[in-house]
Amino acid sequence: MGTFETLKSAGVRAGDEVVVPAYGNAEVAEAVVQLRAVPVFADVDADSYCVDPAAVSDVVTSRTAAVVAVHRFGRRANEAWIREIGQRHGLLVVVEEEPGADPEGVERRREHASYLDGRLSGVRTPGPAVGHTYERYVVRVPGNGRPDRDAFVRAVRAKGVMCRVPVQAPAYRMPGLRRDVFLPHTERAVDETLALPAHAGLSRRELHKVVGACNALGGLLQPAF
Template sequence: MGPGQPAQTLQRALTTAGVRAGDGVVVPSYGTCEVVEAVRQTGAMPVFVDIDADSYCVDPAAVQAAVTHRTAAIVAVHQFGHRADMARLGQLAERRGLLLVAHEGEQSTSVETAMRRANAAYLSQRLTDVITPRVRPGAAHTFLQYVVRVPGNGRPDRDAFARTLRARGVRCRIPVQTPVHRMPPFRRDIWLPETERAADECLALPVEAGLTRRELHRVASVCNGLGGLLQPA
């Protein structure tokens, strides 16, 4: 599936369900702009809501607070491979007569997913100086990305941690540089505290299926070796 196809599929789903110009569609700001762009292509208005601090998916309580008479749909993004709370979102959508659409990430085989989960479990058992991913009880996580939080003073410490990892040969990336609601084409004058905090603290470490145990051990070793460099304020 090409990079533009999930957004096109989402746009078709919204349009087919009758979402029209002027309708409100609840979306997360923490993630890529393709979901928001798909909503705008229908003529609807993206309504940004905050995320759950553990799953990085939309917080059902925040969604409920954002629903108005103009709301037509909720888009739940399964973030980094962690499934959104579809049970609670589904109950809300049913009560309010809203469309609920799940936006899937990239697809992978069951073997790849099993290997990523095993790699994630290995890292979570060995990492000591970052906050490892949390999985909501009963939820599924395929670990398309292994996202940790770097403790300390937010973005400066996270960025310094990332630079040092790269200098020592460990690949890493910042999963969301800027929340969508702060990007110029989509800017809103709102404050989403968990979204802002995640954008400042999160870092994705290698977890792909092809990693060897030796490579994973090095990732954990290098990360743990930086614990004395960056301490919480």
């Protein structure tokens, strides 16, 4: 059952507020809008990229009917804390898998992630987390914001490594969802994150190529103007 059907069957109605993640797929917020309810965006946890329970608590009002959390990149949202908030305020809590999540090849992805963790330089590798399945291996290219990361992307792709930016914009800047908010952890994650190849089918030679392409840049690039 999708987000729209789950919220509708639970009785979420026009005018109700639903707390949704600001970082990630906009489909969750779009489902809320389809119900003529109001999406309220909560900031991301800086380590997991899932919705931050403390941020959820900050935006709950008397009009809030539900909270939707989504597991992100193979890391689990803090479901226990979010459900505790929901219970405290009498809210429906919906916790979803990320679209496209693949239950196969988890151990192989974990092996690849361990290899990359120990060899990459110039980027911030994912923090350790119990149960991480590495649906995507997401690093940060810190610096002065998006110009650094995007220059890094171009340089790595030029070396034949097909990396990609996992989230192009906060959900609250997407057409039909625009809100006058600024959520700092979400903004920074959008500007700095980069998904490197680490799927189960990669060979050790291909992983070595990923490491070589990234480390050859000698750390951070200067902003591209």
